Amino acid sequence: MIGIEAIGTYLPMGRVDNTTRLDFFGIDKKFLEEKTGMLKVAIKSPNEETSDLCVQAYSNLRELIEFNSSHIDCIIVCTQNPDSYGLPHTSAVVHGKLKLNDHCSAFDISLGCSGFVYGLSIIQSFMQFNDFRKGILFTADPYSKVIDPNDKNVSLLFGDGATATLLGDDAEWTAGKFLLGTRGTGNDAIRIRDEDRILEMNGRSVLSFSVTTVPDNINEMLIKNDTDINEVDCFVLHQGSRYIIKLLTENLGVSSDKVLFCAEDYGNTVSSSIPMILKRLDQKYKKVVIAGFGVGLSWGSTILTKNIRD
Amino acid sequence: MQVTAEEIRKIISSSKIIPDPSKISDDTNLHEIGIDSLDIFTLYLKIEEHFNIKIPDDDVDRLTDINLIVTYINSKL
Structure with a gap:
């Protein structure tokens, strides 16, 4: 596999x-x-x-x-x-x-x-x-x-x-079933302006989307993988901001020590934010949910299971 | 059915953006008591979900106290 x-x-x-x-x-x-x-x-x-x-x-x-x-x-x-x-x-x-x-x-x-x-x-x-x-x-x-x-x-x-x-x-890690989504009607929430090729972001739209859509996506993904949320050791979520991580933690209803925020010293590295954390994840974690969300609006999650290797 | 200031206080309370919403008066400017822009976004998200309405970005800036919020929501329902 x-x-x-x-x-x-x-x-x-x-x-x-x-x-x-x-x-x-x-x-x-x-x-x-x-x-x-x-x-x-x-x-x-x-x-x-x-x-x-x-x-x-x-x-x-x-x-x-x-x-x-x-x-x-x-x-x-x-x-x-x-x-x-x-x-x-x-x-x-x-x-x-x-x-x-x-x-x-x-x-x-x-x-x-x-x-x-x-x-x-x-x-x-x-x-x-x-x-x-x-x-x-x-x-x-x-x-x-x-x-x-x-x-x-x-x-x-x-x-x-x-x-x-x-x-x-x-x-080392095997992924379960993925649950992916898109809401193209929100595509202007994070975009490059045509006139000067500069990034602009509607923070309110991104926050609202993130804290409502992502918990639902994760819960549905866990059902798809026949996994109870309490079996998850750790949640590695896209590091949008500390505040988004806090709200996602509350909306998922899980303990804050299971949801990591690690971007204090380098920022939101977009698609790199999840693997940046996975690399240095504590060996004790065996089942880890990963969830990315942002530009598009686009989102996806899966569960990673640690394999025992020689 | 008219929305009341108490209902808005309950939503503020559930948003956990300030410790005790009962201590703020209806005309207290929410920004002036230290509620920042992200907390405000969270509050409006809760209001949108609770009343099943959409508050456009252009309206958010002028909804600065409970009185204004109550009047605004009642005009939308």
Whole structure:
């Protein structure tokens, strides 16, 4: 059964310290700590491209687990901020930089904060149908390319980062059934403006959508997987903000120590937020719900079960 | 059936955005007692769910106290 073997991650060294911007944005430290939750956001250097972030995450993956790169059958890059204008596809650029074999297929998927969950479902299905043994799902969505640093709705939240998830049949984590959704009528809640190619977000719409749709999605997904919510050890939810995590915890009716918030020092890394946490998850957790939600509006969840490996 | 200030207080209470809504008067500006923008969004979400109405973004900024909220909702029902 194809599943997650290992996760490599990359956070650029650069940080924007949000505690130095309180007066500029007219907020207090309590709001920053308790509501947005991102004390710092990671920022890539101007000459780092999206594909470079992927390559760095891949390097980290190679440090964690041995595998022969010539045995990689496919790579997928999940991004909405590709290299240049997305042509050629960033996965092809990554394929070239990693000098992967010609038999390794490569394509991009365009999704935001739901991207890791969707991507996991896509790559597993793609690998199983094509009888592939090894594949890598990259997530890299450097919003610093499209953020107005003076817009507090987004500037205080989003950070740059990338992950590389190795999929294969010696899996540490196996995913259950996925439950995915879209509400296209809300597509303007998070978007790039045509006129200046800058990101804008309706915080109220995103908050309302997140705290109502995601708990229902998770509860339905658990029914689909014949799992009681009390059997879940831990919830790794997209790190939209500390406040969203708090409201989701309340609406799910679970203990707050089961729902992680880990983005204080690097921010909301979009589709990378879930694998960033999965990588450093405590070994004691055996059943973990993952749920991504955002741009689209799009959402998805599944349950990961830890396998005992030799 | 008219909405009352007490009903709104109950919704504020269930929103957990301030410790004791009974202590705020009907004309107290919610922003001035430290309720921030995200708490306000949560409150309006609860009101929308409770009364099955939609409060457009353009209306949110002017609903700054309980009196204004009560009048607004009654005009929508």
